[in-house]
Structure formats: C-alpha cells, structure tokens
Amino acid sequence: MRSRIPLAVYVLGFGVFALVTTEFMVSGLEPELAGAFRVSVPEIGYLISAYAAAMALGGPLLTMALVRVPRKRALLVLVGTFLVGQVLGAVATGYGVLAVARVVTGAAASAFFGTAVGVGMDLVRPEVRGRAASVVLGGLMVGTVFGLPLATVVGQHLGWRASFWGDALLALVAAVATVAVVPRVSAGAAPGLRAELAAFRSGRLWAAYLTSMLIIGATFAAFSYFTPILTGVSGFSPGTVPILLVVYGAATVVGNNVVGRLADRYAIPVQVGGLVALALALVVFGAFGSDAVVAVVSLVVVGLVGITMNPAMATRVQRAAGTAPLVSTAHVSMVNIGLMFGAWAGGAGISLGFGLTAPLWIGAVLAVVGLASLVPELVRTSVPEPVAAVR
Known part of the structure; x- marks a missing residue:
C-alpha cells in the first residue's frame, strides 16, 4: 500500500x-x-x-x-x-x-x-x-x-x-x-455476510446514504431535462446542445479530480459547499435561464459540483462503515434510487404544467434538503470530545 x-x-x-x-x-x-x-x-x-x-x-x-x-x-x-x-x-x-x-x-x-x-x-x-x-x-x-x-x-x-x-x-x-x-x-x-450486514446498523451510514441520494437526485432532476431546457428556454439550436453537453461532461471530469484531492480531509465541507453551489446554480438557471450566458455558466457549475461529489460521498460512507463490497454496492444502489427519483420528479414538474424550468427548481429544493441532511453530521463533528477531569 x-x-x-x-x-x-x-x-x-x-x-x-x-x-x-x-x-x-x-x-x-x-x-x-x-x-x-x-x-x-x-x-x-x-x-x-x-x-x-x-x-x-x-x-x-x-x-x-x-x-x-x-x-x-x-x-x-x-x-x-x-x-x-x-x-x-x-x-x-x-x-x-x-x-x-x-x-x-x-x-x-x-x-x-x-x-x-x-x-x-x-x-x-x-x-x-x-x-x-x-x-x-x-x-x-x-x-x-x-x-x-x-x-x-x-x-x-x-x-x-x-x-x-x-x-x-x-x-x-x-x-x-x-x-x-x-x-x-x-x-x-x-468479511463474511453477517459482518457486512452488521454495518447497516449504523445510523451514520444511513445518513450518508440519504445525503448521496439527495445530491444525485438534485443533479439528475435538472440534468435529465437539460436538452429541452437549453432549446426551449435558453434558445440554443438542437445542433448546439451536444457541444454544451460535452462542456458539461468536461466540467464533471475536472470537478471529480478536484473533489478527489479534497475528499480525504474535507469530505463533509466538500458536500456542504457543493450543495450550496448546486442549489444556487439551479436557482439562477431557473430564474435567468433565458439568458444564454447564464445558462452556460449554470450548466458548467452543475457539472463541477453535482455528480462530482461522488468521491466525498464514498469517503463518508467508508468512514461510517468501512470498505466492504456490500456497503459500497448498496451505496451505488442508493445513488441510482436518487437518480431515478430525481429524473421522475423533474418530469412530473413539467407534466403538472409548471413549465420546462420546473426540473431546475425541483433540483434546487432537493439540494437544500440534502444540505439539511448534513446538519446532524456537522453538529456531531463540531462537538468537542469530553476531556477527563484534572485532579
């Protein structure tokens, strides 16, 4: 090693x-x-x-x-x-x-x-x-x-x-x-199956899973509908959208590398900062997305701080319950549940008549809820360890 x-x-x-x-x-x-x-x-x-x-x-x-x-x-x-x-x-x-x-x-x-x-x-x-x-x-x-x-x-x-x-x-x-x-x-x-299953008794593990679901749900509520939003709201031509999605993808590669270098020391702060940036980017996109420059900048920010929080999410899960395969695979499952829910929620917002920007607002709400899910962990880490009485 x-x-x-x-x-x-x-x-x-x-x-x-x-x-x-x-x-x-x-x-x-x-x-x-x-x-x-x-x-x-x-x-x-x-x-x-x-x-x-x-x-x-x-x-x-x-x-x-x-x-x-x-x-x-x-x-x-x-x-x-x-x-x-x-x-x-x-x-x-x-x-x-x-x-x-x-x-x-x-x-x-x-x-x-x-x-x-x-x-x-x-x-x-x-x-x-x-x-x-x-x-x-x-x-x-x-x-x-x-x-x-x-x-x-x-x-x-x-x-x-x-x-x-x-x-x-x-x-x-x-x-x-x-x-x-x-x-x-x-x-x-x-470890054996019994030892791996025992890890799921940890409340910290389930809290980490919940935050991961909300991060990915917030990201994919918006990302799943980027194409109709970029053409129907921001005014880009269909031929330009693939280029913008490549830009988004490049931003995810950059963000993943940066988060990977920060995750070991700042797993929770990275998620806090990432969720704040994600929520703000989606709100700005939803409010001013008809402006092409605002749309592109917002798209890049979502790429930098959305799914790129994966290394910080994985580090938090590992610290809560170790590196056992079942714990990590269950994390992948939770991420996919968040993905499916986010995509469904974004589509439901459009179907209910709230317009093409509805997925952006729904994603912002999920990001704020994800931020709230980190409060117990922030409180826990901010409380100092008890010091033995000095005689």
Missing part, C-alpha cells in the same frame, strides 16, 4: 468506464433500436429504467452471493457476467431478450462498481482513499463524456450491434488488465 495511486486503481477505473458506457448507450441509440425491434422510442426508454432498477436491486443481491469470494476473483466473475449480458444484447433478435440482457448487465455493473471502489480504497493508504475513489469513479465521468458519444457514432455508422460488441470488447480488455495488474486483496479485508 502506497501514498500514491497505484496502476491497479486506474485499471479499476477503466473497468468502470467499460461497464458504464453500456448504461448510457441505449439513450444514444434509441432511434436505431426502436426501428430494429419495431417498438416505440418510449419502449426503448424503458430499457434505461430496467438497467437502473437492476443496478439498484440486483447489484446488492449479486454482491451478497459473492461475499465469500476473494475480491479479485469477484471482480472477474462480475466482468464475466457483464460480458454474458452484453453479448446476449449484441445478438438479441427480440425486445424481450434485449431487456433481459440489460437486467444482467445492470446488476453486474452495480456490483462491480461497489466492489471496485472498495478494492481501490484498500490498495492505498487511508489518507488518500478519497483520491483512489475519484480515480475509480472517474471511469463514470469519462464514460459519460466519451463513451456515450463514441457508442452513438459507432451505432449510427456501423449499426447498433457494433456498439454492443465494441463495449463487450472494452469489458474483455478490462478483465485481462484486472488479471494482470490488480493484486489479490488480503482475506482480512473481506
């Missing part, structure tokens, strides 16, 4: 990149998939929901099934399971088969994320675990910025099956790199 970040942690980050690319792939291939399977675009959209639900529910179950398996072997089993699902999707001839493939890959990806974060933190010294988490979770940011556009371009020019096969190849490369580079984690770092 070293104070610097070893190559194995970057390999784990590459694994996250490979597996997360398929999470967003369908959103970029909706027209092609709808035509291939002769279903509506909303029905293809359900595949995104199925994937998220599999991550939230199937990931922890799969992690529990592998709790006694050494972590390196568990990582390989999970990548192998993902590969089976991805290949099944690549050869699917019916909508039902593709739906099953999405469930398999979603559950495997969730369990892999949780296990990879735990392994990455165990491979470094405690004082740099936040940085290690940022490297592993950086695969998520890179997958959003580069994986989705690349998969979309491949699908448009070579067919949607080529995108699925391409991501399967990435996963295979990740498996080979894991075998070659990631060391075995000591047995002492892998």
Whole structure:
C-alpha cells in the first residue's frame, strides 16, 4: 500500500468506464433500436429504467452471493457476467431478450462498481482513499463524456450491434488488465455476510446514504431535462446542445479530480459547499435561464459540483462503515434510487404544467434538503470530545 495511486486503481477505473458506457448507450441509440425491434422510442426508454432498477436491486443481491469470494476473483466473475449480458444484447433478435440482457448487465455493473471502489480504497493508504475513489469513479465521468458519444457514432455508422460488441470488447480488455495488474486483496479485508450486514446498523451510514441520494437526485432532476431546457428556454439550436453537453461532461471530469484531492480531509465541507453551489446554480438557471450566458455558466457549475461529489460521498460512507463490497454496492444502489427519483420528479414538474424550468427548481429544493441532511453530521463533528477531569 502506497501514498500514491497505484496502476491497479486506474485499471479499476477503466473497468468502470467499460461497464458504464453500456448504461448510457441505449439513450444514444434509441432511434436505431426502436426501428430494429419495431417498438416505440418510449419502449426503448424503458430499457434505461430496467438497467437502473437492476443496478439498484440486483447489484446488492449479486454482491451478497459473492461475499465469500476473494475480491479479485469477484471482480472477474462480475466482468464475466457483464460480458454474458452484453453479448446476449449484441445478438438479441427480440425486445424481450434485449431487456433481459440489460437486467444482467445492470446488476453486474452495480456490483462491480461497489466492489471496485472498495478494492481501490484498500490498495492505498487511508489518507488518500478519497483520491483512489475519484480515480475509480472517474471511469463514470469519462464514460459519460466519451463513451456515450463514441457508442452513438459507432451505432449510427456501423449499426447498433457494433456498439454492443465494441463495449463487450472494452469489458474483455478490462478483465485481462484486472488479471494482470490488480493484486489479490488480503482475506482480512473481506468479511463474511453477517459482518457486512452488521454495518447497516449504523445510523451514520444511513445518513450518508440519504445525503448521496439527495445530491444525485438534485443533479439528475435538472440534468435529465437539460436538452429541452437549453432549446426551449435558453434558445440554443438542437445542433448546439451536444457541444454544451460535452462542456458539461468536461466540467464533471475536472470537478471529480478536484473533489478527489479534497475528499480525504474535507469530505463533509466538500458536500456542504457543493450543495450550496448546486442549489444556487439551479436557482439562477431557473430564474435567468433565458439568458444564454447564464445558462452556460449554470450548466458548467452543475457539472463541477453535482455528480462530482461522488468521491466525498464514498469517503463518508467508508468512514461510517468501512470498505466492504456490500456497503459500497448498496451505496451505488442508493445513488441510482436518487437518480431515478430525481429524473421522475423533474418530469412530473413539467407534466403538472409548471413549465420546462420546473426540473431546475425541483433540483434546487432537493439540494437544500440534502444540505439539511448534513446538519446532524456537522453538529456531531463540531462537538468537542469530553476531556477527563484534572485532579
């Protein structure tokens, strides 16, 4: 274990990149998939929901099934399971088969994320675990910025099956790199199922989960509807929106790296400052989003302080309950629940007639609630430890 970040942690980050690319792939291939399977675009959209639900529910179950398996072997089993699902999707001839493939890959990806974060933190010294988490979770940011556009371009020019096969190849490369580079984690770092379940008795852990859900919910309440907001409110042309989303993605990469360097010493202050900035950015966006400059600045701020708080969130979870795979995978599930709720709440605001800016205001409210959820932790850390009486 070293104070610097070893190559194995970057390999784990590459694994996250490979597996997360398929999470967003369908959103970029909706027209092609709808035509291939002769279903509506909303029905293809359900595949995104199925994937998220599999991550939230199937990931922890799969992690529990592998709790006694050494972590390196568990990582390989999970990548192998993902590969089976991805290949099944690549050869699917019916909508039902593709739906099953999405469930398999979603559950495997969730369990892999949780296990990879735990392994990455165990491979470094405690004082740099936040940085290690940022490297592993950086695969998520890179997958959003580069994986989705690349998969979309491949699908448009070579067919949607080529995108699925391409991501399967990435996963295979990740498996080979894991075998070659990631060391075995000591047995002492892998507790049994009973010990892992005992961690869930911690109120601090559930408080950390709640804050994470609210951070991601606030971010995705807005992000899920950036395209219609940017075109319908801010006046950008549809052709400009992809460029703005790349700018947003670049901001998430920068923010993730900065938060990763701060998370080890300032996990709670980072979340406080991030939520304040997120709430303010969404309020300004909602109030003055018709101004193109304000819209772009707000979008960049949301990118810098939204999902990029992941390393601080992971560090807080680790301090509350350790780096056990089930704890980390459950955190991934909570994040996905926050994502689904935020996206639903933003859409509900529009459906109820509150306009295209409704998701921004809803996101701001969730950010404020997330800030309130940190109050008990702030109070706890501000109370000094009792000092023994001096005789």
